[in-house]
Amino acid sequence: MQQIYIDNLSKRQKKRRNVWHVVLLFVVDAIVAITTLLTCIGLLISLITQHIDPETMGRLSTIVLAAPLLFGAAIIEMFYWVIRWRLSMVAIVAIFVVISLFSIDKYYGLQFKKSGNIQYRERNYIKVLSYNVANGDNDALVDSVAATRADIICLQEFLSDSSPRWQRLKNYNSTFNGENSFSNEILTKHRILKQGKIDSLPRYNAIWADLLIKYDTVRVINLHLQSTTLREQDTQFIQSHEYILDTARTTKFADIINRLQENNIKRRKQVETVMKFLEESPKRPTIICGDFNDVPLSYTLSKFDNNYRNCFEEAGLGYIYTFNGFFRLLCIDYIYVSDNFDVVTCDVLRDFDHSDHFPIVTRLKLKK
Numbered sequence: 591m592q593q594i595y596i597d598n599l600s601k602r603q604k605k606r607r608n609v610w611h612v613v614l615l616f617v618v619d620a621i622v623a624i625t626t627l628l629t630c631i632g633l634l635i636s637l638i639t640q641h642i643d644p645e646t647m648g649r650l651s652t653i654v655l656a657a658p659l660l661f662g663a664a665i666i667e668m669f670y671w672v673i674r675w676r677l678s679m680v681a682i683v684a685i686f687v688v689i690s691l692f693s694i695d696k697y698y699g700l701q702f703k704k705s706g707n708i709q710y711r712e713r714n715y716i717k718v719l720s721y722n723v724a725n726g727d728n729d730a731l732v733d734s735v736a737a738t739r740a741d742i743i744c745l746q747e748f749l750s751d752s753s754p755r756w757q758r759l760k761n762y763n764s765t766f767n768g769e770n771s772f773s774n775e776i777l778t779k780h781r782i783l784k785q786g787k788i789d790s791l792p793r794y795n796a797i798w799a800d801l802l803i804k805y806d807t808v809r810v811i812n813l814h815l816q817s818t819t820l821r822e823q824d825t826q827f828i829q830s831h832e833y834i835l836d837t838a839r840t841t842k843f844a845d846i847i848n849r850l851q852e853n854n855i856k857r858r859k860q861v862e863t864v865m866k867f868l869e870e871s872p873k874r875p876t877i878i879c880g881d882f883n884d885v886p887l888s889y890t891l892s893k894f895d896n897n898y899r900n901c902f903e904e905a906g907l908g909y910i911y912t913f914n915g916f917f918r919l920l921c922i923d924y925i926y927v928s929d930n931f932d933v934v935t936c937d938v939l940r941d942f943d944h945s946d947h948f949p950i951v952t953r954l955k956l957k958k
Contacts, residue, residue, distance in 0.1 A: 626667045640892040644854035652850045696886035699906030720879035721949035722746040731944040744812040744879035748775040774812045813880030816856040875930035898926035901952040904933035
């Protein structure tokens with residue numbers, strides 16, 4: 591009799607455990623389902639942001655900053671639903687993942703060979719370096735840039751007060767004319783035929799120069815578009831998730847989003863000015879370098895993608911990030927070229943620690 595009682599008790603306990611197990615799985619499935627829905631919506635918004643004016647998108651235009659994270663989350667969620675054998679959920683997430691794959695090369699270079707391991711006869715190529723030096727003023731910075739032996743060097747946030755240091759690059763011609771204490775700069779081993787600035791952009795942060803390269807005139811444009819205004823304290827604030835804890839902190843997070851939105855709109859206006867300048871420029875081989883302060887899937891970058899070729903997409907390898915901050919997720923520095931060039935290599939030099947940016951360098955070959 592006692593054994594029967596023990597057996598019945600064991601069955602009741604087992605049944606109770608099974609009930610709790612089912613309830614727990616239901617709760618987890620519900621949470622993951624909601625997360626999956628939000629991830630898919632975020633991915634969709636990220637993909638369409640590049641085609642819609644930031645002023646129309648409003649705050650939603652800032653979601654594009656999280657596109658790589660959303661893509662990674664979608665992959666993880668898809669595997670979760672595979673394990674749970676919920677094929678309908680797998681199919682839904684897979685649709686968004688497949689659609690996103692058409693844009694993943696903007697963030698992740700899928701070249702099959704690492705360009706940096708190959709020896710190149712540099713005289714056969716045009717080596718271009720773009721670097722936001724963040725007001726850098728030290729010998730190590732100048733020595734590092736000089737060591738790249740780039741043919742064309744485009745610097746952003748260049749301080750004219752530090753120009754004597756750069757004079758050590760004696761074999762380079764310079765667009766610097768001493769007028770501005772804070773501006774862009776183009777250094778080149780080639781002869782400068784003509785130079786100027788795009789007047790309507792602020793702080794003298796859009797300059798150009800026509801260079802004589804062999805028998806061709808090549809136009810080089812060096813840009814520094816409106817900053818994201820993401821400061822170090824903003825990044826620390828987001829990393830600590832403090833905005834979740836109370837209303838005041840949530841207000842601070844909203845302020846960050848508002849600033850990002852406003853600067854998206856400013857960059858949209860600036861890129862329209864740049865595109866108008868390019869349309870009115872003589873038709874010649876063109877290289878566009880700079881700190882664009884926007885991510886690959888942004889409205890700003892889409893305007894350049896429509897007319898020029900992104901060197902990293904052409905010849906990069908691995909995940910690209912050029913901003914040394916914000917979880918090292920942001921690529922905001924680029925080199926674009928016209929169809930007159932073959933892009934041979936493109937790399938981000940992450941061993942440079944002189945700035946909050948990493949320089950991007952590419953080798954080009956001018957088509958005959």
